[in-house]
Amino acid sequence: MKPLDLFVEGIGLWSPRLGDFAALRALLAGAAPAAAIAPAAPLLPANERRRAPESVRLAVEVAGQALAMSGRDPGTLACVFASAHGDQAITDAICATLARAPAELSPTRFHHSVHNAPAGYWTIATGCRAPSSAVCAGARSFAAALLEASTQALAEQRPVLLVCSDIAGRGPLLEMTRCDRAFGCALLLAPEAGTTTLARLRLKLPADHVASTPPPATLADAVVGNPAAAALPLLALLAGAGGRCRLELATALDLLIDVEPAA
Amino acid sequence: MTTPMCPLAVSACTVTSALGRGLAAQHDALRHARSGLRPNDFGSAPRLGWIGRVAGVEAVALPAMPTAWDCRNNRLAWLGLQQDGFLDRVHAARARYGARRVALLLGTSTASIGVTEEAYRRLDTDGRFPADLRRPALHAPDSPSAFAAAALALEGPCLTVSTACSSSAKAFASAARLLELDLADAALVGGVDSLCDNVLFGFNALELISPAACRPFDTARDGISIGEAAGFALLERIDAAPRAPRLLGYGEASDAWHMSSPHPDGHGAELALDAALARAGLAAAQVDYVNLHGTASRQNDAMEAALLTRRFPATTRASSTKGFTGHTLGAAGIVEATIALQAIEHGFVPGNLGAATPDPGCGVQFAWQNETRRVDVALSNSFGFGGNNACLVFGRAP
Numbered sequence: 069m070k071p072l073d074l075f076v077e078g079i080g081l082w083s084p085r086l087g088d089f090a091a092l093r094a095l096l097a098g099a100a101p102a103a104a105i106a107p108a109a110p111l112l113p114a115n116e117r118r119r120a121p122e123s124v125r126l127a128v129e130v131a132g133q134a135l136a137m138s139g140r141d142p143g144t145l146a147c148v149f150a151s152a153h154g155d156q157a158i159t160d161a162i163c164a165t166l167a168r169a170p171a172e173l174s175p176t177r178f179h180h181s182v183h184n185a186p187a188g189y190w191t192i193a194t195g196c197r198a199p200s201s202a203v204c205a206g207a208r209s210f211a212a213a214l215l216e217a218s219t220q221a222l223a224e225q226r227p228v229l230l231v232c233s234d235i236a237g238r239g240p241l242l243e244m245t246r247c248d249r250a251f252g253c254a255l256l257l258a259p260e261a262g263t264t265t266l267a268r269l270r271l272k273l274p275a276d277h278v279a280s281t282p283p284p285a286t287l288a289d290a291v292v293g294n295p296a297a298a299a300l301p302l303l304a305l306l307a308g309a310g311g312r313c314r315l316e317l318a319t320a321l322d323l324l325i326d327v328e329p330a331a
Numbered sequence: 332m333t334t335p336m337c338p339l340a341v342s343a344c345t346v347t348s349a350l351g352r353g354l355a356a357q358h359d360a361l362r363h364a365r366s367g368l369r370p371n372d373f374g375s376a377p378r379l380g381w382i383g384r385v386a387g388v389e390a391v392a393l394p395a396m397p398t399a400w401d402c403r404n405n406r407l408a409w410l411g412l413q414q415d416g417f418l419d420r421v422h423a424a425r426a427r428y429g430a431r432r433v434a435l436l437l438g439t440s441t442a443s444i445g446v447t448e449e450a451y452r453r454l455d456t457d458g459r460f461p462a463d464l465r466r467p468a469l470h471a472p473d474s475p476s477a478f479a480a481a482a483l484a485l486e487g488p489c490l491t492v493s494t495a496c497s498s499s500a501k502a503f504a505s506a507a508r509l510l511e512l513d514l515a516d517a518a519l520v521g522g523v524d525s526l527c528d529n530v531l532f533g534f535n536a537l538e539l540i541s542p543a544a545c546r547p548f549d550t551a552r553d554g555i556s557i558g559e560a561a562g563f564a565l566l567e568r569i570d571a572a573p574r575a576p577r578l579l580g581y582g583e584a585s586d587a588w589h590m591s592s593p594h595p596d597g598h599g600a601e602l603a604l605d606a607a608l609a610r611a612g613l614a615a616a617q618v619d620y621v622n623l624h625g626t627a628s629r630q631n632d633a634m635e636a637a638l639l640t641r642r643f644p645a646t647t648r649a650s651s652t653k654g655f656t657g658h659t660l661g662a663a664g665i666v667e668a669t670i671a672l673q674a675i676e677h678g679f680v681p682g683n684l685g686a687a688t689p690d691p692g693c694g695v696q697f698a699w700q701n702e703t704r705r706v707d708v709a710l711s712n713s714f715g716f717g718g719n720n721a722c723l724v725f726g727r728a729p
Contacts (some may be wrong), residue, residue, distance in 0.1 A: 069513040111661055143587075152622065154472050154493075158442070162529060170375045170532045178533030179591040179716055182440065183493035188717025191585040197602055199583035200719060201501060202494045204473040212490045215514070216505060224333075224507035240460055241447065244470040273431075273488075320486040321431055329342035 072271040074218050077140065077264045079306060080133030080254030082126060083297070085169045085290065088133055088325075093307045096286060102273040107252070111142075118279070119176070120189055123155035125254045126191065127233045134254035135194075138264050140227055142194035145256075146220055147229040148201045149187040150213030153245050154297035155180065155238065159229050160239035160253050179281035186231065198226075208252075210299045211315040217257055218271055227258040232296045251294035253303060261330075267306055277320045281313035302327065332467070333609035338579050339507060341564050341725065342517075346422050346669040347407070348560035348656045351382030353414035353509035358673055360681025361681040364701065366655050368544040368556050373526045380540040382526060383558025383657025386660075394482055399417045399466045404443040405478045408523040412482070415439065420565055421483055424517040424661055430486040434515035436505045437491055438498025438522030440661035445527040454477035475523050486513050495715030496624070497583075498522055499562070500664025500723055504581040506566050517571075524661040530557055537591060545658070547626035547651035548636060548693050549686040552627045558657025564663035567675040576672050579613070579708070579724040582606030586702025592630050597638040598625075599720040600712065604642065607710065607722040618647050618724075619706040620674045621696070622667045623653020624714045627685070631714065633692060637655035640694035654685030664713040664721060671709035671725050678705050 086092050087104030094101045107129035108115055117125065127149055135142055147205040149183050157190075158181045159240045182188070184202035199220070205212035210232045217230035230307050233252030261268070281301045283291050291297045301313040305327040317323040332671060346351060346432050350360040350368025371378040380552055391406035407585060412418055426431050446469045450460040456638060459465075469479055471489040480489045489508060492498045499522025506518035524530075534540050534557060541554035566578060584602035588594040621643065632651075639649055659666050674680055678703040683689075704725075713721045 071514065147720055152471065152473070157648070159447065161446050162533075163444075166448050166528045166532060167454075168570050169452040170528050171377060171535070173529075173532040173536045175533070175536035175538075175591075178529070181529070181533070182495045182716050184495055184715065184717045184719055185590070187494065187585075187719065191587045191718060192589070195600055197585050197586045197587050199504075199606075200494075200585045200717075201505075201583070202719075203493060204491050204493060205489060206468070206471055206473045206477055208489075209473070212488065215488055216490060219505070219508040219512050219514065223511045240451065240454055240458055241470060243459060244465065244467045246467075248708065318486055319480060319491040321488070 072218050072222055074221060074257045074269045075261045075265045076255055076267045076269060078134030078137035078256035081303060082130050083251045084249060092303060095303060096284065096307050099183050108252030116193060121155050121158055121180045122235045124186045124189045126235055126250055128190055130233060130252040130254040131190055131229055131231045134229060138256040138265055142196050144198050145196060145229050146198045146226055147187060147190060148203060148217040150203050150209045150232040151234050152204055152209040153205055153234050153247055154183045156235060156241055156245055157236035158208060160241050162247040164304045205248060207295045208316055209295055211317045212285050215317060221257050221259045225259050230255045230257060232299060234294050234296045247294050247295045251297045252298045253296060265330045267327045267330055272321055274324045276323055280316050333606045335612040336507060336580060337511060338569060338577040339510060339566045340569050340572035340575040341578055342575045343417055343420035343568045343673060344564040344669050344672060345411060345417040346562040346666055347385060347411040347414055348659060349558050350655055360655060362681060364684055366544060366550050366684055368409045370659055374528045374531055377394055378428040379535050380542055381544045381556045384526060385559055397470060400478050401444045402446045404445060404523060404525040407525045407559060407561045408475060408479060412563060417563055417725060421519060422672045424565060425485065428516040430484055432516040433485050434487040434506060435480050435485050435489045436502040436508050436518060436520050437475045437479060438502045438661045438664060439475045439491060439493055440495050440498060440524050441527055441529055442472045443469045444529050445525060447550040448528050450467050463529050492669060494719040495717060497713040497715035497719045497721040498661035500665060500713035500721035501583060503578060503723055504583055507581060518566045519563060520566060521665040522662040523561040524659055525559045530660060539628055540556060541627060542586050544685060544692045545653055546685040547625035547627040547633050547653050548683055548690050550690045552632060555626045555628055556657040558659040560659035560662040560666045562654060562662055562669055565664045574728050576675055577726050577728060579726040580611030582722040584720045591716055593634050593714055594718060595634055597634040599718050600638055600714055603720040603722040611724040613708060615642050617645050617708050618708050620680050620709040621647060621649040622671045623649055623651040624712040625653050627653060636690060636692045639696050643696050645695040647696050648680045648702060649696045650681055650683035650698045652681055667711045668723055671711045674706045674709045675725060675727050679703055713716055
């Protein structure tokens with residue numbers, strides 16, 4: 069295979085500690101960013117924002133941040149939404165209802181439970197009629213979705229918005245997911261360099277399979293408790309001077325990423 | 332501007348649904364206009380509507396692997412993988428290309444959530460999952476691809492696509508891109524969805540379940556019948572299987588309209604159709620058969636009938652086969668892909684089962700009865716919640 073070159077035009081980030089990519093940059097530079105406010109997801113119309121489940125607000129928040137940096141038109145922008153667990157709060161509520169009184173299941177809760185609810189809300193809010201997808205791959209969801217978005221960008225020669233997010237779990241399900249805090253990130257990836265390029269990513273599937281790159285020491289406690297936070301080693305390179313990181317992509321396969329900031 | 336894609340060989344495929352195990356059972360049921368639907372005998376009471384249930388899933392034994400993977404959804408997946416010599420084809424691809432060069436992309440809507448439902452019905456006195464169901468890999472939406480990767484010892488790129496009822500159709504699109512960029516030499520695609528309380532009561536809450544067997548495109552259609560299925564296909568480059576039928580194109584688009592209703596003008600569906608035809612380098616008039624999404628919901632069928640009338644000539648034949656299988660949700664894309672492939676292989680257009688009184692909005696393209704005719708190009712529509720549309724184009728090897 070030839071290496072895959074992608075050009076990052078926008079970066080979104082939200083966790084209880086870091087409200088956006090600038091906060092990550094500040095943290096890595098030694099500053100102490102203020103705690104993040106709840107995801108505002110300003111691209112959702114006010115009534116949709118009230119109705120939207122937490123998983124949608126988180127995904128739309130980080131997607132909106134990346135979109136704003138790029139200046140792209142969302143109406144024609146393909147998107148890939150990844151989440152290892154989907155909306156765990158809704159799964160918990162639905163399963164509790166089904167165990168108690170199945171006929172009382174709420175229709176709204178049901179249509180919010182589909183894995184592509186964030187993609188649906190996003191495309192409706194932005195008038196996007198481009199391809200949208202929703203994917204998962206457990207602890208490897210970020211790396212697998214990065215490859216999915218990158219192949220779409222290159223094979224179809226179009227920019228693709230990648231979002232990877234998981235909310236905090238609750239209820240009895242939490243013991244299984246062990247995902248106890250929210251984390252979301254987004255990358256707007258283009259197949260060619262442009263005036264808004266922030267960095268170039270060069271993706272390879274190396275022949276060997278070894279341990280994934282650990283995050284910088286400052287972020288050591290930020291990568292636990294949420295599978296989407298597996299993106300942090302890459303986000304840290306984007307926030308800094310670039311470099312190389314390795315993320316596990318499948319059982320015995322890694323994704324090797326070289327990050328080169330735009331001049 | 333969507334440009335033509337390099338066609339791929341569909342070197343093997345298989346399907347297991349309410350119509351039976353394997354391609355021959357499906358073909359036989361279609362030939363004899365025999366539905367697989369039956370009154371709902373699954374899950375918690377009240378048992379509503381009719382379902383397309385796969386017989387014998389409960390008795391399936393998984394291969395020698397940790398019992399942590401055992402659940403009804405994975406049993407259905409394993410049952411499906413064993414039909415039509417498909418496992419041998421996967422093993423041969425793995426041997427030929429290497430485990431890291433075979434990608435795995437499966438679609439599902441609800442994966443193994445049936446196990447999570449059971450755990451909530453059987454919480455222990457501490458409010459925890461019962462000990463026998465504390466198996467994290469099953470309480471996750473990627474369980475189909477994770478299970479299949481383990482069961483088949485595949486090590487290539489691995490992903491579960493979950494865009495509701497377009498999921499397994501979109502797996503073909505993702506696979507085509509991986510092969511085009513030389514990230515894999517073969518891709519196992521498909522999907523699996525099994526009956527569970529979540530979808531039976533969820534669609535009931537949306538008032539989308541018919542009290543009887545679903546009637547796609549009937550004037551008096553009153554909702555869907557939910558089914559379950561597992562289906563798989565192996566995609567390779569054409570030189571690896573030059574005589575196999577081909578994936579000629581795929582198209583994907585969003586409605587930007589509503590979370591649980593299709594766009595009434597079918598705008599997203601038409602964009603997906605346009606993209607699929609453009610990748611295949613074909614005009615609509617060159618399509619011989621369209622397997623419609625045709626769920627028997629009022630809105631989907633009205634939108635889709637209008638789209639068909641608007642875009643295709645009378646020589647294009649069309650039908651929904653949901654009256655045979657029920658709506659198999661995330662597996663619908665692969666089930667109907669195999670029906671499209673069988674239409675090409677056997678020169679046979681399955682009739683639109685269940686419409687006693689066709690909706691007057693349906694055009695002359697509809698095949699209300701079985702038809703025998705050569706099919707060189709067959710198309711399959713799959714539309715999902717959230718306005719997620721996919722369209723696949725298959726063709727005969729020249």
